[in-house]
Amino acid sequence: MKHVIEIRNLTKHYGDLIAVNDLSISIKKGEIFAFLGPNGAGKTTTVEICEGIRKPTSGSVHLFGEEFSGKSKSIRERIGVLPQEYRSFERLTVYETLKYYASFYQRNRNIDEIIALMDLNDKRNDLYMNLSGGLKQRVGVAMALVNDPDIVFLDEPTTGLDPRARRGVWKAIQKLKEEGKTIFLTTHYMEEAEHLADRVAIIHNGRIVAEGSTHELISRHGDGYTVKLHGCDTGKMGSFGWDVREVKDNSITLHVLKPGDITGILSKAIKDGKGFESMEVRRANLEEVFLNLTGETLEGGDAH
């Protein structure tokens, strides 16, 4: 499949700080590509260079096979962008906002169709200022579609939203995927990347530390299982020599490599640890992958 985004040896310095460090990625047409990393990892800088908002210190970005530095109008005609922490004009309605942005492009998609796609029919004539956070983000995604773009850049589209609103935005993004749009998504939510992305790149300190599908990343870097015991004597259980990942209130989170190890934990906990109220077992996810690769959690900070 053809690569529509090619980032080659991209580096960006802000004074002494290296925000992006020799980063290279290729994204295929029709793919949802998620850039996963904690705040300050270099996600937004990278995506803003791709959008032409920032200039790289070195390296290049090619969109549709053409080098793009923000100047080419023909490329701008073919991309749609939702910037990070975007707020639109407060006193324009949803319809007026979309119409406003549509007027800048030669190629337009029917506004009513976008409104329906983003499930905003009921809010069509509402002022932007009167919308909830989730609806505002959906308007933001809708705004990025007015020119029927081939590539859609969504920078942290669900940051600050409650779980319900977040799912509404995910649904909207999935519809774009069904339409064959290429989506470059940045997020620091592991579930978001897992739920939406065909391919994920984990970025840490400006570098890509792993790249692949969620399944590949977990298989490669997230071996084992997470076992969480609730309602137990954490002090006692912590002394058993297990691989303890987190101790919180009366819960303890452990990591085991094989399903067989879980049986050992169960019997030890019941026998010497005076039991527990409930147990939760799950396979490793991107959170563990990130932790294994960087030694930090996605929320930032050292895990141990």
Added chain:
Amino acid sequence: MRPVAIITDFMANVKMWYRSKGTVFWAIAFPVLLMLLFGAIFQGQDDVTITLYVQDMDNTDTSEMFISSLEERLKIESIPDDVEFDGYISDNNIRAALVIPQGFENTVQSASMGSNDSLYIILSLDPTRESINGMIRGIVGGTLQGWNMDITGGRNVLIYGEESITAREFKFIDFFLPGVIGITVMTSSIYGTIFRNTKYKKWGILRKLSTTPFSRWEYLVSKMLFMTFVSFVSTFVIIIVGVVVWDIRVIINAYLFVIVTSAAFAFSGMGMLISRFVKEEETADSAGGAVTFPQMFLAGTFFPLEMMPAYLGQIARVLPLYYVNEGLRDAMIHGNNTGAMYNTAIIFTIAAVLFVLGALMTTWTE
């Protein structure tokens, strides 16, 4: 009332205030600027130079002596005796002039020998400059009084009569109106542009626009057109209120439209330049004030330039609002097309320069 809560809130406000460098800077810079400005205007009153144009139709030694006695307290400029007075003051934008009529010397000589002759000297003044007019009246009246004492011991031989430099009868408020329009266009354009740009920058709207085919130039033109629209709305409201409530009489002609449009473009461009350096909405207000207040007081809206020290007068002549005020007065009050055209050309040039600078300095991207 919980003092601890009040103190905590107060301290939090102090911290937030001093951590915003822009706010602190303008909070200090603005009062400093105002004090320096008003100090300079009012402290320099002793050095004020008032110009009076004199047309000497008598051309005698006595009339020259009279002019010399005026020259002790006024700066005298001559109007040639072979030009038509009204046309000359209109073409040269003269705001205070005196005509010494033929027969000045003969009247003085015959009065000193006991005749009852007397002579009217016409003093033409611009009603827009009442504060300056008072000084001129005092100086001319005092000088004539002195001459009358010398000639006859007090009888009024030389009497001055006053007339407006404009052919039509105006009230003072008629002359104030162009200044109000100028200030309104300036403040709405500068503040409007700074607030809008700062807000759009913060909300990510400028970043979003930079990713569309909409160019900075198109954005700037559209914003300036909008500020022009707002300026015209304000201008017509000012005129309508003036006419309906205060029975003001003004001339509305093409210059008014050109000057208001150019002024809106010039001040919006100025706003664009300022907003390049304003990062927070809190700072926008002070930054706008720092640019609009000096212009308001220095550009001759409230105080005629002659009331200020000479150096402030020179500063005023580089301020766009000065030319807006002068142009609007020429166009709307004096009906002085030459003056209106001259000032319009200057405002238009300033608008073009500020438009280009505004576009170049406006950053959407990094």
